[in-house]
Amino acid sequence: MIKHDVLIVGAGLAGMRAALEVCKDLDVGLLTKVYPSRSHSGAAQGGIAASLGNSEDDSWEEHMFDTIKGGDYLSDQDAVEEYVKAAPKVIYELEHMGCTFSRTEDGKIAQRSFGGHSKPRACFSADRTGHAILHALHEQVLKNAKSIKIYSEWYMHQLIVEDGRCGGVVVSNIRTGEVEVIHAKAVVFATGGYGRVFQITTNAFAGTADGAIAAFRAGIPLEDSEFVQFHPSGLYRQGILFSEAARGEGGYLLNGKGERFMEQYAPSRMELAPRDIVARAEQSEIDAGRGVDGKDIIHLDLRHLGEARIMERLPQIRQLGIDFIGVDCVTDPLPIQPSAHYSMGGIPTDMFGQVVIDEKGTPMKGFFAAGECACVSVHGANRLGTNSLLEATVFGERTGRSALKYARNAEFSKVNESHEKARVLNQVEEIFQRDGSESYNDIRNEMKEVMMAKCGVFRDAEKLKSCIATIQDLKERYKKGKVTDKGQLFNTELYEIIELGNMLEMAEIISTAALARQESRGGHFRTDFPKRDDKDFLKHSLVSRNESGMELKYKPVVITRYQPKERTY
Amino acid sequence: MAKFRIKRYNPEKQAEPYYEEFDYDIPEGATLLDCLNHLKWNVDGTLTYRMSCRSAICGSCAMKGNGHALLACQKQAAHLLKDGSDTITIEPLGNMPVIKDLATDFQQFWDKVDQVKPYLQNKEKPPERERQQSPQQFRKIDDATTCIMCGACYSDCNVLEVDKNFLGPAALAKAQRFVGDSRDQATRDRIKELSKPGGMWDCTHCGECVERCPKPAEPFYRIKELMAVGLEEGVTNNVGARHALSFVKSVKHSGRLNESKIPIESMGYFNIKGLLDLVPVGLRMLLKMKIPPIIHKPIDDAKDVRRIFEEFGE
Numbered sequence: 001m002i003k004h005d006v007l008i009v010g011a012g013l014a015g016m017r018a019a020l021e022v023c024k025d026l027d028v029g030l031l032t033k034v035y036p037s038r039s040h041s042g043a044a045q046g047g048i049a050a051s052l053g054n055s056e057d058d059s060w061e062e063h064m065f066d067t068i069k070g071g072d073y074l075s076d077q078d079a080v081e082e083y084v085k086a087a088p089k090v091i092y093e094l095e096h097m098g099c100t101f102s103r104t105e106d107g108k109i110a111q112r113s114f115g116g117h118s119k120p121r122a123c124f125s126a127d128r129t130g131h132a133i134l135h136a137l138h139e140q141v142l143k144n145a146k147s148i149k150i151y152s153e154w155y156m157h158q159l160i161v162e163d164g165r166c167g168g169v170v171v172s173n174i175r176t177g178e179v180e181v182i183h184a185k186a187v188v189f190a191t192g193g194y195g196r197v198f199q200i201t202t203n204a205f206a207g208t209a210d211g212a213i214a215a216f217r218a219g220i221p222l223e224d225s226e227f228v229q230f231h232p233s234g235l236y237r238q239g240i241l242f243s244e245a246a247r248g249e250g251g252y253l254l255n256g257k258g259e260r261f262m263e264q265y266a267p268s269r270m271e272l273a274p275r276d277i278v279a280r281a282e283q284s285e286i287d288a289g290r291g292v293d294g295k296d297i298i299h300l301d302l303r304h305l306g307e308a309r310i311m312e313r314l315p316q317i318r319q320l321g322i323d324f325i326g327v328d329c330v331t332d333p334l335p336i337q338p339s340a341h342y343s344m345g346g347i348p349t350d351m352f353g354q355v356v357i358d359e360k361g362t363p364m365k366g367f368f369a370a371g372e373c374a375c376v377s378v379h380g381a382n383r384l385g386t387n388s389l390l391e392a393t394v395f396g397e398r399t400g401r402s403a404l405k406y407a408r409n410a411e412f413s414k415v416n417e418s419h420e421k422a423r424v425l426n427q428v429e430e431i432f433q434r435d436g437s438e439s440y441n442d443i444r445n446e447m448k449e450v451m452m453a454k455c456g457v458f459r460d461a462e463k464l465k466s467c468i469a470t471i472q473d474l475k476e477r478y479k480k481g482k483v484t485d486k487g488q489l490f491n492t493e494l495y496e497i498i499e500l501g502n503m504l505e506m507a508e509i510i511s512t513a514a515l516a517r518q519e520s521r522g523g524h525f526r527t528d529f530p531k532r533d534d535k536d537f538l539k540h541s542l543v544s545r546n547e548s549g550m551e552l553k554y555k556p557v558v559i560t561r562y563q564p565k566e567r568t569y
Numbered sequence: 570m571a572k573f574r575i576k577r578y579n580p581e582k583q584a585e586p587y588y589e590e591f592d593y594d595i596p597e598g599a600t601l602l603d604c605l606n607h608l609k610w611n612v613d614g615t616l617t618y619r620m621s622c623r624s625a626i627c628g629s630c631a632m633k634g635n636g637h638a639l640l641a642c643q644k645q646a647a648h649l650l651k652d653g654s655d656t657i658t659i660e661p662l663g664n665m666p667v668i669k670d671l672a673t674d675f676q677q678f679w680d681k682v683d684q685v686k687p688y689l690q691n692k693e694k695p696p697e698r699e700r701q702q703s704p705q706q707f708r709k710i711d712d713a714t715t716c717i718m719c720g721a722c723y724s725d726c727n728v729l730e731v732d733k734n735f736l737g738p739a740a741l742a743k744a745q746r747f748v749g750d751s752r753d754q755a756t757r758d759r760i761k762e763l764s765k766p767g768g769m770w771d772c773t774h775c776g777e778c779v780e781r782c783p784k785p786a787e788p789f790y791r792i793k794e795l796m797a798v799g800l801e802e803g804v805t806n807n808v809g810a811r812h813a814l815s816f817v818k819s820v821k822h823s824g825r826l827n828e829s830k831i832p833i834e835s836m837g838y839f840n841i842k843g844l845l846d847l848v849p850v851g852l853r854m855l856l857k858m859k860i861p862p863i864i865h866k867p868i869d870d871a872k873d874v875r876r877i878f879e880e881f882g883e
């Protein structure tokens with residue numbers, strides 16, 4: 001059995017930032033199913049928010065208000081306050097660690113504007129901010145190799161919980177297939193988002209809900225899962241993100257008839273309206289049969305900007321189009337469509353990263369979570385751009401501190417190693433024994449399609465009910481899938497099957513929570529309940545599973561400074 | 570219909586690697602990764618490779634296509650069908666042991682990154698706010714920081730084929746990222762380390778890593794920047810740099826390496842443009858009795874070379 005004082009699962013921004021706190025005093029295991037530098041945080045382009053005021057006066061109060069308004073008043077305001085106040089300090093820390101930021105002429109960290117923020121507060125490193133931070137943190141983790149042991153390409157299967165306390169995780173080494181128990185005084189989950197549940201997503205293949213589902217299966221409810229953000233400009237079919245900058249520079253959105261349809265939806269802001277509004281407008285056009293060539297395509301047209309301007313301001317976007325779909329935006333419009341981008345919900349935690357297991361805030365001892373897999377909740381019903389890199393960093397640090405404090409005074413709990421191992425070994429054996437009458441690829445595709453079509457940008461009761469029924473059916477078919485690789489060595493097929501099992505569970509949770517929320521708020525839009533309903537739904541959902549199926553509970557939203565108002569831009 | 574000729578290897582089943590062919594009609598706009606995923610998910614689930622972001626930023630999916638390292642997710646599959654050929658050959662990265670099919674063991678690659686102390690070294694207590702850095706200073710490390718650690722350069726580096734101790738292009742690019750950083754205080758120590766055998770002077774300037782790099786990191790250019798700093802710092806007590814001294818003398822004289830003085834077998838490939846960029850620095854150093862960089866192949870027209878030297882006013 002492997003032992004660490006603290007075991008962190010996930011080595012993106014949240015996981016590595018947490019590791020750097022814990023390693024100040026205790027020994028840390030840092031486990032990730034890809035190499036740390038391959039975590040999806042690296043894909044973030046736009047920036048990380050903080051009210052540094054480097055280019056215009058700014059304050060944490062304004063950052064707080066923008067975040068709460070952006071979240072359609074579902075954010076817990078006490079947590080938001082801590083979060084925005086901590087922002088400048090964590091940015092300076094990143095800078096001191098060596099993170100490269102783009103600079104102003106006088107040598108300060110440069111800041112630019114971003115959707116939903118009233119001030120230019122996005123700190124950035126050219127068009128690869130996540131990459132710059134991820135690598136800076138990775139460098140620090142390598143520097144602290146004495147106290148941080150990295151397990152790259154290891155997969156976390158299950159959480160070990162006994163007597164209401166978390167004692168470790170069951171994992172396997174992807175390369176050798178060996179199953180191990182890692183015994184820890186405290187466990188931190190930083191496993192990222194789950195956009196892969198949807199057909200079209202900006203998320204990496206690794207974004208499969210493993211962490212959220214491991215917690216869920218250990219009896220922890222998931223919070224606000226119905227809130228998924230759709231980004232207006234994912235590449236057609238692929239979902240690869242074209243940053244907001246394309247519209248910021250003056251790009252047009254055109255439907256199949258060549259019309260700038262945003263005139264119908266947001267005549268004053270046009271293409272620059274907030275993300276959820278633009279995504280809904282695009283989807284409306286597609287649903288009305290006005291997609292390009294009758295397909296799910298909207299055109300992002302940059303041709304009128306001319307080659308010089310495109311090369312100066314949007315070189316990366318041009319390259320993406322050429323590499324990934326063979327379209328040069330200088331001569332042709334880019335095919336895009338709304339793409340699942342960010343998961344606002346997740347494992348419920350308090351504002352110190354401590355996981356809580358019910359609506360009363362009862363803590364699960366020894367278990368912490370941070371980053372996109374967690375729901376603190378600072379983003380409420382809709383996250384503003386640049387706020388999630390900040391969340392991963394701020395709450396990575398705070399959660400690391402909490403885990404450190406907890407583990408310092410805790411003993412290792414008792415863990416039944418052979419029993420825990422057997423649970424995973426049996427699961428793998430069971431997968432190998434399935435009768436093979438179904439194709440996992442079909443199941444995965446059908447799940448993604450139904451989630452996109454019925455639990456996507458527009459939802460209603462009928463669609464959601466049919467979505468849930470389909471997912472339940474797929475779960476049955478999943479038990480009969482066909483495996484071709486039964487080896488131990490680097491069996492990526494096996495891990496994809498396990499991930500699919502997690503995603504099917506997540507899909508059911510998302511659609512169940514979406515069906516229960518009979519209102520429209522932030523990223524969740526119900527055509528049968530198109531208005532926000534503060535009287536009945538100004539509350540967080542909590543989904544768990546009991547003997548008879550999914551169970552829904554709610555907990556109140558913490559409101560301190562800003563009373564809910566209508567969200568208009 | 571295209572043929573994907575894929576190098577397979579699974580030591581659990583068979584001791585030797587072999588090639589297997591798959592037929593697949595490449596859909597319009599499909600990347601190589603899209604094609605591999607199609608094959609894995611519909612034809613043969615045992616086909617093994619790494620991938621995650623599928624947007625050329627995580628560095629997982631590097632492999633060889635038609636003999637050269639590339640990112641599978643960044644390459645339009647149809648572009649690999651050159652000159653009327655209907656076959657695309659896919660192989661694992663070079664210079665690394667293969668684990669299974671296209672997945673290679675990156676241990677040595679990371680060990681070498683570790684060797685260059687890949688983190689900022691600055692002993693001063695940091696200020697309350699950010700350390701200052703001008704846009705010009707940022708630009709010096711901008712390119713190096715784009716590296717995604719994909720290993721494409723490492724795979725195709727010619728020196729690594731013969732000398733496993735060579736740090737290799739990615740680790741050297743990472744080193745430049747700190748040597749060039751206005752906030753780093755360990756430049757001299759770093760350069761000293763990098764001047765040891767296996768370090769920057771062992772690069773043969775072939776430029777292959779620039780060709781393979783999917784990002785602006787382009788290691789050879791970073792290596793040249795390191796060499797320039799090495800010369801400025803005068804850290805020259807090493808074999809590579811001593812070779813370099815006789816080289817500049819002989820090139821200036823005849824446009825050729827004097828093969829009796831410089832063991833030609835320790836060299837190999839040649840990048841004239843890259844080297845000429847270094848000439849002014851090298852000559853300046855020579856005049857100051859410091860030691861200039863190394864070059865590898867004879868140059869045809871001695872007159873031209875001398876003229877170039879003259880134009881630099883040295």
Ligand SMILES: Cc1cc2nc3c(=O)[nH]c(=O)nc-3n(C[C@H](O)[C@H](O)[C@H](O)COP(=O)(O)OP(=O)(O)OC[C@H]3O[C@@H](n4cnc5c(N)ncnc54)[C@H](O)[C@@H]3O)c2cc1C
Pocket residue numbers: 009010011012013014015031032033034035036039040041042043044045046047048049129130154155156157190191192193202203204206210211241341342370371372373385386387388389390392
């Ligand atoms: C294309 C794109 C662009 C974005 N741009 C921005 C932006 O500009 N600004 C912004 O603020 N936000 C942006 N976001 C959102 C932001 O990048 C993420 O929310 C954030 O990076 C999440 O960080 P994380 O540390 O929580 O998770 P991740 O970085 O996703 O890391 C998850 C880690 O968990 C590990 N893991 C998962 N499951 C397992 C398992 N079973 N076993 C072992 N390890 C596991 C993974 O290997 C990985 O190391 C963007 C997102 C995308 C997709």
Ligand code: SF4
Pocket residue numbers: 722725726727728729737738771772773774775776777778779788789792
């Ligand atoms: S230029 Fe140097 S580092 Fe790059 S491939 Fe050639 S020998 Fe290797």
Ligand code: SF4
Pocket residue numbers: 715716717718719720721722723738739742781782783784786787788
């Ligand atoms: S330098 Fe380029 S090729 Fe080499 S690892 Fe970095 S990104 Fe890949």
Ligand code: FES
Pocket residue numbers: 619620621622623624625626627628629630631640641642643
């Ligand atoms: S999959 Fe990430 S670089 Fe290709």
